[in-house]
Amino acid sequence: MFDPQDAVLVLEDGQVYVGEPYGAIGTTSGEIVFATGMTGYQETLTDPSYDRQIVVQTFPHIGDTGINGEDPESSRIWVAGYVVRDPSPNVSNWRATGSLDDDLESNHIVGISHIDTRKLVRHLRSAGVMRAAIFSGDALLDGDGKLRTIDSMLDEVKATPQMKGMSLYDEVSTKEAYTIEPCGEFEGKEPLFTVAAVDLGIKSMTPHRMAERGCRVHVVPSTITFDELQSLNPDGVFFSNGPGDPEQADSEVNLLRQVLDAGYPFFGICFGNQLLGRALGFGTYKLKFGHRGINQPVKDMTTGKIEITAHNHGFAVDAPIGETVDAPFENGKYGKVFVSHIDLNDNVVEGLQCVDIPAFSVQYHPEAAAGPHDAAYLFDRFVDLMRSVKEGTRNA
Ligand SMILES: NC(=O)CC[C@H](N)C(=O)O
Numbered sequence: 001m002f003d004p005q006d007a008v009l010v011l012e013d014g015q016v017y018v019g020e021p022y023g024a025i026g027t028t029s030g031e032i033v034f035a036t037g038m039t040g041y042q043e044t045l046t047d048p049s050y051d052r053q054i055v056v057q058t059f060p061h062i063g064d065t066g067i068n069g070e071d072p073e074s075s076r077i078w079v080a081g082y083v084v085r086d087p088s089p090n091v092s093n094w095r096a097t098g099s100l101d102d103d104l105e106s107n108h109i110v111g112i113s114h115i116d117t118r119k120l121v122r123h124l125r126s127a128g129v130m131r132a133a134i135f136s137g138d139a140l141l142d143g144d145g146k147l148r149t150i151d152s153m154l155d156e157v158k159a160t161p162q163m164k165g166m167s168l169y170d171e172v173s174t175k176e177a178y179t180i181e182p183c184g185e186f187e188g189k190e191p192l193f194t195v196a197a198v199d200l201g202i203k204s205m206t207p208h209r210m211a212e213r214g215c216r217v218h219v220v221p222s223t224i225t226f227d228e229l230q231s232l233n234p235d236g237v238f239f240s241n242g243p244g245d246p247e248q249a250d251s252e253v254n255l256l257r258q259v260l261d262a263g264y265p266f267f268g269i270c271f272g273n274q275l276l277g278r279a280l281g282f283g284t285y286k287l288k289f290g291h292r293g294i295n296q297p298v299k300d301m302t303t304g305k306i307e308i309t310a311h312n313h314g315f316a317v318d319a320p321i322g323e324t325v326d327a328p329f330e331n332g333k334y335g336k337v338f339v340s341h342i343d344l345n346d347n348v349v350e351g352l353q354c355v356d357i358p359a360f361s362v363q364y365h366p367e368a369a370a371g372p373h374d375a376a377y378l379f380d381r382f383v384d385l386m387r388s389v390k391e392g393t394r395n396a
Contacts, residue, residue, distance in 0.1 A: 002147070007112040007136035009083065009120075010153045013127060017120060022087055022111035023104025027139035029156070030054045030080030031163040032132035033314065034121045036293030040370025041100065042071040045079050045109075048172035048201035049270065049312050051243035052163065054081035054132055055292075058121050063088040066096030067103045073203040073369055077104070078172065078243075081134045082111035083120070110134050128288040129314065133157045163314065164286050168244030169200035169252070169271065173222035180207040180217040191216035193386045196234035198222060200242030200252065200271050205369035209379045210238075226258040236265040236386040239272030241365070246274035246284045246315050253278045260334060260357055265389045267382040268361030270313055276352055276361040277317030280337055281329030287348065290314035291364075294371035297344040298364055302353075306344065309364040310371025316363065317349045324355060334359075358389050 002008050002018045009017040011032065034056040035044050041062050044055060062084040082104060091099045104111055112134050124130075135153055142148050182191050192214035197207055199219050207217040218232050229237065237259045239252070249271075256279040259266055268276045274284050291311035298309045301322075319325075321339045326332030335356025339349050341363070351362040360382075366375035388394035 001150070002140070004140055004147065006140070007134060008140065008153065009112050009115060009132060009134050010150065010157050012131040012154070012157045014154060015123060016150055017112070017115040019112045019115035021136040022084060022113035023082060023101060023109045024107075024111070025137035026108070026110045027133060027135045028054065028081040028110040029131065029133035029160045031129055031314075032056060032083075032124065033129050033290060033292055034058055034124055035312075036295060037370060040294060042067055043073050043370040045077045045082070046072040046074045047203055047312060048074050048078045049241050049243045050079045051168050051172050051201065052080050052166065054083060054134065055079045056083040056117055056120055056124070057085070058117060060085035060117065061088055062086075063100035064090070065093035066091030067098050067100055068093070068095040069097055070095065073205060077107045077109050079109065082109055083115065083117060083134075084111065084113050085115070085117040087113050110136065112136070125289055129290060131157050131160050131162065133160070164245055165248060166244045167248035169222050169242040169249065172201040172243060173199045174219060175221060177218060177220045180211045180219065182214050182216060183208070183211045186211070186214040189214070193235040193383065193390070194218065194233060195236050195238055196220055196229050196232045197238040197240060198224060198252070198255070200240045202240035203365075203367060203369055205367040206240060206269065209367050209376070210382070213379055213383050215383065222252065224255070226255055229255070229259070230262070234264065235390055236267065236382060238266070238382070239268040239275055241270035241272065241312070245286075246271060246278060249275060249278070260359060263358070263389070265382070265385045266359035266361075267378070267385070269365065269367070270363055273352060273361035273363045274315055274317055276359060277319060279329065280327035280334055280352070280354070283318045284315050285318050286315050287313070291343060291348070296364065298341050298350050298375075299344055301338070301340055301342065307374035308372045309366070309375050310368055311364045313363055317352065319349050319352065321347065321349065327354070358385050358394060360385070
């Protein structure tokens with residue numbers, strides 16, 4: 001069924017795909033998910049929210065523009081494994097500094113190519129995302145040097161942990177705080193606002209989008225205490241995107257409640273949106289196959305406008321759509337809240353807007369790395385929120 005030079009992808013439900021090794025040779029496991037972006041593979045690979053996930057690219061031809069030093073969203077590749085149909089044999093781009101294949105190999109990312117990714121993605125859409133593993137090289141052989149059975153590989157897949165229940169943000173968060181200074185037209189000027197950005201797996205474009213608007217951004221570890229956060233004297237607090245199950249983030253939810261209690265303007269993206277949802281007393285749940293790509297239609301419920309947006313999430317907030325309700329936590333302690341955005345493909349909650357406290361969040365990625373820039377106004381909204389609270393002009 002397979003040869004020693006092949007790569008084998010085994011899904012927890014027993015589906016098997018035989019292809020060619022891509023990137024590093026060896027074995028890897030994780031939750032297998034699919035990403036629909038036709039561009040932006042470097043941003044995908046380096047997004048810390050993909051920690052412990054094997055990513056399948058639906059776009060068949062990956063690697064055409066090689067890799068460059070400008071597009072990574074963090075200091076390393078985070079995906080656990082990589083699945084592509086047809087890797088480009090050529091690198092063709094003026095910014096390219098190397099090939100994707102070599103980059104995957106030197107980062108020890110095990111991948112598989114030349115499988116029917118269309119069939120695989122259709123299967124994941126109907127069966128849901130699940131655990132999987134890729135095997136190549138010695139990982140295909142048993143102790144006696146003979147080819148392993150699929151059953152033994154399947155046993156290995158079934159012994160790996162489920163994404164539901166995983167706490168991963170500490171693993172990807174920065175260990176040391178660092179500061180991003182105002183840039184662009186604000187470079188060298190006194191910052192307009194200071195933001196404390198809690199790094200739960202932050203993408204580098206996010207603080208950059210704030211710095212472009214005149215903010216000084218202190219990116220701080222997930223282990224920061226509320227006292228340490230306060231000592232930064234921020235005008236606003238931000239919680240980033242990040243990997244893992246938002247149900248397993250009680251300490252961050254407690255930190256966020258202290259932030260809300262103190263009245264800091266708050267903005268959250270993706271995992272940060274899920275944590276705002278939890279802080280307000282809503283639940284979160286796992287989606288069947290999630291949203292990962294750069295072409296998701298989102299409706300702004302306030303204006304009725306549709307944005308085309310970048311997504312990477314497998315969980316979502318469970319909140320009522322179309323009505324303003326008391327936030328459930330402690331009988332409406334945080335006042336009223338409404339769902340500000342929904343995904344038009346499946347009506348999943350994509351944003352929360354508090355009415356009585358200065359806090360809002362979105363489930364998708366306005367930093368647009370990669371992706372369309374339709375949602376950039378959300379960073380302006382955060383800056384406006386910090387301004388109105390600072391100047392005491394916010395309409396409560
Ligand atoms: N990009 C993110 O922040 C993802 C949040 C969460 N890990 C999810 O999959 O839904």
